[in-house]
């Protein structure tokens with residue numbers, strides 16, 4: 658019998674470090690051919706510009722799937738398995754708002770997939786700086802699931818990431834809290850998702866029995882789970898060069914004032930006077946800028962249309978206001994000139 662291809666599901670809340678982990682896996686010299694399947698939440702895809710491109714043959718960034726996930730995901734996996742060159746491993750990165758259960762279920766409901774692939778583990782990346790706030794989120798509607806809790810509960814392994822941002826005593830308290838939700842998953846502390854890949858890939862940690870003990874309707878395809886609908890996204894896609902000091906001031910003020918509600922923001926930016934691709938990454942109030950010149954994201958490809966692409970994910974987002982304040986940062990915009 659041909660060995661089944663191991664699949665790792667990388668989950669974790671918005672901004673916890675999933676892409677950082679995937680990039681790390683792709684850059685490592687492990688000699689494996691790895692297929693990556695990504696799922697983005699929101700109208701404007703930004704991650705394709707943020708995932709590293711490996712110059713080796715090991716990585717094929719295959720496809721994106723859109724929620725609702727399962728049908729799409731099954732189709733993508735079938736397509737993957739038809740390829741001539743087999744993959745040694747498949748990584749599925751979920752959106753930060755995904756419940757990992759339907760993704761995991763995919764591997765048990767489709768007969769052909771059951772024979773060809775096996776779910777190796779659900780790896781949950783946790784943001785040490787924000788996890789308690791997400792686990793204790795009081796704004797989730799009555800009866801809806803808290804995805805942050807689900808992601809921890811379903812984990813076979815937890816990467817407690819961003820340890821650089823919190824004090825050691827806090828780490829101990831967070832670890833105790835995570836163990837309270839999931840006593841069996843091993844917790845590995847990381848910064849920038851730096852982990853020995855042997856602790857993440859090929860670990861054979863997923864146990865259907867354990868999941869069924871906790872969630873008896875796991876294999877019931879019709880089982881309905883209610884998800885919070887109060888979190889939405891606003892995407893902005895526009896041509897034009899931006900004035901960097903204005904963008905900095907705009908995003909800095911926006912996240913300072915509304916960062917409690919804006920869980921995640923990120924974008925690819927074209928800046929006035931620069932040929933590099935610039936990116937920003939926001940997680941609540943924390944904001945970082947980088948550029949392809951610094952090795953962040955990919956540079957503009959020859960002939961690539963230079964588009965600014967931004968996405969904001971959170972609650973109470975004001976689409977018009979976000980669009981208007983973005984436009985005010987365009988270098989040649991009338992409103993920018995009027996300031």
Ligand SMILES: Nc1nc2c(ncn2[C@@H]2O[C@H](COP(=O)(O)OP(=O)(O)OP(=O)(O)O)[C@@H](O)[C@H]2O)c(=O)[nH]1
Pocket residue numbers: 669670671672673674675676677678752753818819820821822847848849850921938939940945
């Ligand atoms: N200080 C600090 N920042 C980190 C760490 N890990 C990741 N980051 C930063 O956190 C931001 C979000 O990281 P990503 O890897 O994009 O997070 P993600 O989970 O893929 O985000 P979404 O897919 O949007 O949900 C980026 O700016 C990272 O550079 C860490 O350990 N410490």
